Structure formats: structure tokens, C-alpha cells
Amino acid sequence: MVLLTPKKLDAPAPVATRAKKKRNLVPFAFLSPTIILLVILMLIPIVMVIGYSLMDNVIMKKNPVFAGFNNYVEVLGSEIFRTAVLNTTFFTTVSVGAHLVLGLLFSVLLNSRLLNGATKALFRVIYVLPWLFTVAIIAILWRLLLNPNGVVNYVLVTLGITDTGVEWLSSPGTALFAVTFINIWAGYPFFMVSLLAGLQGIPRDLYEAARVDGANGLQQFVNITLPQLRPIIVSMAVLDLIWTSQQFALIWMTTGGGPVNVTEMLSTMTYKMAFSNYQFSLASASAVIILVMSMVLAYFYVRHQKARD
Amino acid sequence: MSKTKKQREALERTGVLLALIGGAVFAGFPVLWMLASSFKSNTEIFESPPRFITEGFSFAAYASILSDPTKMRFFVNSYVVALAVTGLTLVVALFAAYAFSRFDFPFKKTINIVIVGVQAVPPITLLVPYFGLMVFLRMFNTYQGLVLTYMVFTLPYAIIMLTGYFNTLPRELDEAVRVDGGGPMTALWRILVPVSVPGIVSVGIYTFMIAWNEYLFALTLTKTQDMRTVPIGIQLLMGQHSYQWNEMMAISILGCIPILILYIFFQRYFMSGMTAGAVK
Incomplete structure (x- = not known):
């Protein structure tokens, strides 16, 4: 999902000359499929999940009882919730940071004046590859690569970095790093592509002027490239924070949150509460907490976009 | 020097x-x-030292997937769902974008904000209520259930993108049709849509990708083998007691082909669609 703000959605409409009253219904007719869909599949479910979160034994029992904020207290006070928050924070911040650094590095390299167009086009296709795979495929591919007998361990043992094959995804000490690494691999192209478009939009003469003033490559990067890319970087970083903190499929298919909760995220924790333990009330409280967190991030994103306009 | x-x-x-x-x-x-x-045989997957090409090089893994009706069904399901989501999202979003771009109406700002905010709602939040809702609507384990669910995630983006696109088109275009007695439908389909093809293609590709890749709801809202999509099918292969790694890799390659084809043919639209959120 891309989070967009309506830059021009509320642009003034043309001055209606005639049949103004009749026209008032026309836009709603055009909007009605959207409104019906969003009410049934967005508004009602959100009301439902908030309702569930305030009840006990929903879905599993016929007559749930009102429980106030008990479910929230139980979720927020649980050990597993704290673990999941810490893991999600680590997973998200490290992923976003690495996406940004790799995206910047690769886009600057791919934009180099020193290489010809064909070379750059070839590398661009290779660099974009991780983006073309669905998460299910990425998960399974890395399970193959990171298998104790897999090719990554073979290379590490051959180079003398490790003595024996490491169970990257099933050792408590490495699993969180391994899933974070996989997510970094999977997600950097999105940054790279956006930054590349941004780099190509920076006027050449800014660099010419800097060279005349005797600025070296690094100075040009710090004083021209970074400030010019800043709006894109901030937007992408917030978007990536929202997506990565909601990541479910990758974790679910590589570690399932294990071993012993070391890769448990807020999303996997909520899923397990609902569909493994059938604690739908707790899962709903947790789902509402995640919703609130995402809305806070979204608020900052929208405010940033508004500030740019 | x-x-x-x-x-x-x-x-x-x-x-x-x-x-x-x-x-x-x-x-x-x-x-x-x-x-x-x-292309390897399953016994050669973890051989040491690893090699790219082995004696067992064959298309056997592909043949085994392509000849298995259960696994081919995953692909059929994914295509049906992704194409339906793409088509319906575009139609519904074109209507909405037309309303946003060409009319003033009460609550326009509020509806805007809702559409933007909807994009940040985490899928996991909707999962618990959807389970019950889909059973209630008799759409559990059906194409309709998946298609409508995915549209919730594809529509807001599509509406915002297409509204932006329509706003770049001069109003005289469709106003002229209206003066000639054509209704708003004529203006939208005869005038705006034909000149918006690049924007529609971008949004369409993006929508197709979201639907093709979706995992969480496909996992939860379908139940029987014959309703599973490719991402879930891949996981089901993994769940069997002995891992057929070569087959899992083959189904992965087959699974990324539609996206690869879209990428190769529409690279330009791909970039513009994807980056529109970040680049003005």
C-alpha cells in the first residue's frame, strides 16, 4: 500500500452554471460504490473490532460480557507484548535505516556519470530483482539459502568465518538478525527506485556550480544531493516505517515468531492470539493498539506531506 | 594534466x-x-560443495508442478482474483476520481481524509472482524470475499492517483461534452478515460501486484485447497513432511513471471506508479 495525501483532491470544482441542484447528487452517485465498500469493509469492521476488544469471550461464546478495558490492561501488561514491541521496533528501525542507506548508495552508483547507459540499465534490472518477488517466495528462498547445509553457510565455513553451519533462522541468538536481514534485502529497491527518480530530477547546474567552487564529491553529496532528496527521504522513511511495522507474512513464513518469541512481532502476536489460541478479545485489543500506533505514524506522514505543499 | x-x-x-x-x-x-x-534434483539441493549446474539438471520440477491440477489451481485462483481486483478497482476508482476532480460537494474534505487515512489501517486490525464478517456475508472461502477485501487496500491509492491524473487534464475537455448535451458518464468514459491511459496502466499494475502478492487475508479467508492462491500454495508445499525444494523454487519462478512480464513491458509506468507517492 502506498500512502498518499490528496494534493489536488480538494481543488476547486468548476463554477456550476445550470442545474446546480441536480448536480449535487451526481458526485455522490459516482462515489457511491466507494462509500458502500468502505463502510461495509472498513468502518463496520473497525467498529466491530473495537466492540470485541471491550468484551470478553467474543466469537467463542454466545453471550459475551462487557469487560471494559480489561483486555487492554492484560495485553499491555503482558510479557509477550513488551517483547513484541521491542522486536518490532528493532526490526522496523534497522530495516528502514538499512533500506535508506542501501537505497541511497545504489541509486547514487546507478546515477553515476562515469558509466554508459547500457551498463546502468543492466545493473538497474539486477538491483530491482528482489522487488519482483512476493513475500512468500522471499521467505522460502531465504530458508533455502540460510539452511544449515545451505550455500550461505558453505561460503562462511569455507572462508573460515564460522566453524560449522549456523541455524540462522532457528537459533535464538541469530533469528531476529536473520529476518531483519531478509527484510532489508526485500525492501531496499523501493527506496532505490524513488531516490533514483529524485536524483535524476536534481538540476545538473547545481553540481557544475559546486565544482567551480572547488567542492569535492563528498561535499557535493552532503551539500547538494542530500538536501535535494530530503523530502523524498522523509516520505519514504515514514511509509517504510508504517509498512515494516505491519509486516506479517515474512516473519510468519520464516520463523513464525520463534524460536521462543525472539522474532515475535506485534502482527504475529495478534494473529496467534486470534487464530492459534482463539483469544479473540485479546487479539482485538491488540489489533486496536496497533491501529492507534499506525494512525500516529500516518498523522506525521500526512503532516509532512502538507508541509511540503 | x-x-x-x-x-x-x-x-x-x-x-x-x-x-x-x-x-x-x-x-x-x-x-x-x-x-x-x-533445475536440480531434490537430492542435489544441499550437496557440498554447492554448484549452479548439476548432473541432475532437468525441468522435472516444472513438469511436476505444471502437470499437477492442485498446484495449477493456485495459479488459476491468483489470476482470477488479481485480474478481478484490478478491473473492479479501476472502474470504481475512475468513478470516484471523476467526482473528486470535477465536482464540489458537501463533506468532500471529510471523505478525502477518510480515504487517505484508510491506507494506514493495518491489515491485522481488520483480520479478526473480517473472519466473522465474511462468514456472515457468506463470502468465506470464495473469490468474491478475497476480491472485495483486496479492493479495500487498492482503492484508496487508485482513487488518489487517478484524481491527481484527472486534475492535470483541462476541464474544457469534458465541459465541452456537457455543453453538447452529453452527460457526466459520456464525459468520463468518452473523454477522460481515453486520455488517461498511462495513469490507468500505472494504477492497474500496482493494483495487480498488491492482489497477486497478498498473503494474510488469503491465508485466513480461504480454507479449502481449491481456493488457495499462489503465495499460500507455496507455503502449503513447504508444510509437507519432506521439503521438495526444487519444486518450491520452480513454483516461485512461475509465480513471479506475471510480475516480471509487467515489469519488462511497462517499466516506465511501473516507476511512475510506484514513485508517485514520494516524488512530485
Whole structure:
């Protein structure tokens, strides 16, 4: 999902000359499929999940009882919730940071004046590859690569970095790093592509002027490239924070949150509460907490976009 | 003087090239390994030392998937769902975008904010209520259930993108039709849609990708083998007691082909659609 703000959605409409009253219904007719869909599949479910979160034994029992904020207290006070928050924070911040650094590095390299167009086009296709795979495929591919007998361990043992094959995804000490690494691999192209478009939009003469003033490559990067890319970087970083903190499929298919909760995220924790333990009330409280967190991030994103306009 | 400058440039070029090759190994090796593994026999997957091409090189893994009706059904399901989501999202979003771009009406700002905010609602939040809602609507384990669910995630983006696109088109275009007695439907379908093809293609590709890749709801809102989509099918292969790695790699390669084809043919639209959120 891309989070967009309506830059021009509320642009003034043309001055209606005639049949103004009749026209008032026309836009709603055009909007009605959207409104019906969003009410049934967005508004009602959100009301439902908030309702569930305030009840006990929903879905599993016929007559749930009102429980106030008990479910929230139980979720927020649980050990597993704290673990999941810490893991999600680590997973998200490290992923976003690495996406940004790799995206910047690769886009600057791919934009180099020193290489010809064909070379750059070839590398661009290779660099974009991780983006073309669905998460299910990425998960399974890395399970193959990171298998104790897999090719990554073979290379590490051959180079003398490790003595024996490491169970990257099933050792408590490495699993969180391994899933974070996989997510970094999977997600950097999105940054790279956006930054590349941004780099190509920076006027050449800014660099010419800097060279005349005797600025070296690094100075040009710090004083021209970074400030010019800043709006894109901030937007992408917030978007990536929202997506990565909601990541479910990758974790679910590589570690399932294990071993012993070391890769448990807020999303996997909520899923397990609902569909493994059938604690739908707790899962709903947790789902509402995640919703609130995402809305806070979204608020900052929208405010940033508004500030740019 | 000019010679040393040339030498320095050659040195820099080598440096950039080496860095690019290093990055390409990071990005491309896993994909190459997937491709190589899909041609191996399952006993050769973890052989030591590892090789790209083995004695067992064959298309057997592909043949076994393509000849298995259960696995082909995953692909049929994914295509049906993704194409339906793409088509319906575009139609509904074109209507909404037309309303936003060409009319003023009460609550316009509020509806805007809702559409923007909806994009940040985490899928996991909707999962618990959807389960019950889909059973209630008799859409559990059906195409309709998946299609409508995915539209919730594709519509807001599509509406905002297409509204932006329509706003770049001069109002005189459709106003002229209206003056000639044509209704708003004529203005939208005869005038705006034909000139908006590039924007529609971008949004369409994006929508298709979201639907093709979706995992969480496909996992939860379908139940029987014959309703599973490709991402879930891949996981089901993994769940069997002995891992058929070569087949899993082959189904992965087959699973990324639609996206690869879209990418190759519509690279330009791909970039513009994807980056529109971040680049003005």
C-alpha cells in the first residue's frame, strides 16, 4: 500500500452554471460504490473490532460480557507484548535505516556519470530483482539459502568465518538478525527506485556550480544531493516505517515468531492470539493498539506531506 | 594534466563498477540460486560443495508442478482474483476520481481524509472482524470475499492517483461534452478515460501486484485447497513432511513471471506508479 495525501483532491470544482441542484447528487452517485465498500469493509469492521476488544469471550461464546478495558490492561501488561514491541521496533528501525542507506548508495552508483547507459540499465534490472518477488517466495528462498547445509553457510565455513553451519533462522541468538536481514534485502529497491527518480530530477547546474567552487564529491553529496532528496527521504522513511511495522507474512513464513518469541512481532502476536489460541478479545485489543500506533505514524506522514505543499 | 585527470576518471570508474558488482551479487545471487535450484534434483539441493549446474539438471520440477491440477489451481485462483481486483478497482476508482476532480460537494474534505487515512489501517486490525464478517456475508472461502477485501487496500491509492491524473487534464475537455448535451458518464468514459491511459496502466499494475502478492487475508479467508492462491500454495508445499525444494523454487519462478512480464513491458509506468507517492 502506498500512502498518499490528496494534493489536488480538494481543488476547486468548476463554477456550476445550470442545474446546480441536480448536480449535487451526481458526485455522490459516482462515489457511491466507494462509500458502500468502505463502510461495509472498513468502518463496520473497525467498529466491530473495537466492540470485541471491550468484551470478553467474543466469537467463542454466545453471550459475551462487557469487560471494559480489561483486555487492554492484560495485553499491555503482558510479557509477550513488551517483547513484541521491542522486536518490532528493532526490526522496523534497522530495516528502514538499512533500506535508506542501501537505497541511497545504489541509486547514487546507478546515477553515476562515469558509466554508459547500457551498463546502468543492466545493473538497474539486477538491483530491482528482489522487488519482483512476493513475500512468500522471499521467505522460502531465504530458508533455502540460510539452511544449515545451505550455500550461505558453505561460503562462511569455507572462508573460515564460522566453524560449522549456523541455524540462522532457528537459533535464538541469530533469528531476529536473520529476518531483519531478509527484510532489508526485500525492501531496499523501493527506496532505490524513488531516490533514483529524485536524483535524476536534481538540476545538473547545481553540481557544475559546486565544482567551480572547488567542492569535492563528498561535499557535493552532503551539500547538494542530500538536501535535494530530503523530502523524498522523509516520505519514504515514514511509509517504510508504517509498512515494516505491519509486516506479517515474512516473519510468519520464516520463523513464525520463534524460536521462543525472539522474532515475535506485534502482527504475529495478534494473529496467534486470534487464530492459534482463539483469544479473540485479546487479539482485538491488540489489533486496536496497533491501529492507534499506525494512525500516529500516518498523522506525521500526512503532516509532512502538507508541509511540503 | 589532462592525462592525470583521465587516469583519475578511469580509476573512479573502476571503483564505481566494483561497487556496483558487489551490490549486484547481494541483490542478484539469491535470485540466481533460486533459478539454479529449480533445475536440480531434490537430492542435489544441499550437496557440498554447492554448484549452479548439476548432473541432475532437468525441468522435472516444472513438469511436476505444471502437470499437477492442485498446484495449477493456485495459479488459476491468483489470476482470477488479481485480474478481478484490478478491473473492479479501476472502474470504481475512475468513478470516484471523476467526482473528486470535477465536482464540489458537501463533506468532500471529510471523505478525502477518510480515504487517505484508510491506507494506514493495518491489515491485522481488520483480520479478526473480517473472519466473522465474511462468514456472515457468506463470502468465506470464495473469490468474491478475497476480491472485495483486496479492493479495500487498492482503492484508496487508485482513487488518489487517478484524481491527481484527472486534475492535470483541462476541464474544457469534458465541459465541452456537457455543453453538447452529453452527460457526466459520456464525459468520463468518452473523454477522460481515453486520455488517461498511462495513469490507468500505472494504477492497474500496482493494483495487480498488491492482489497477486497478498498473503494474510488469503491465508485466513480461504480454507479449502481449491481456493488457495499462489503465495499460500507455496507455503502449503513447504508444510509437507519432506521439503521438495526444487519444486518450491520452480513454483516461485512461475509465480513471479506475471510480475516480471509487467515489469519488462511497462517499466516506465511501473516507476511512475510506484514513485508517485514520494516524488512530485
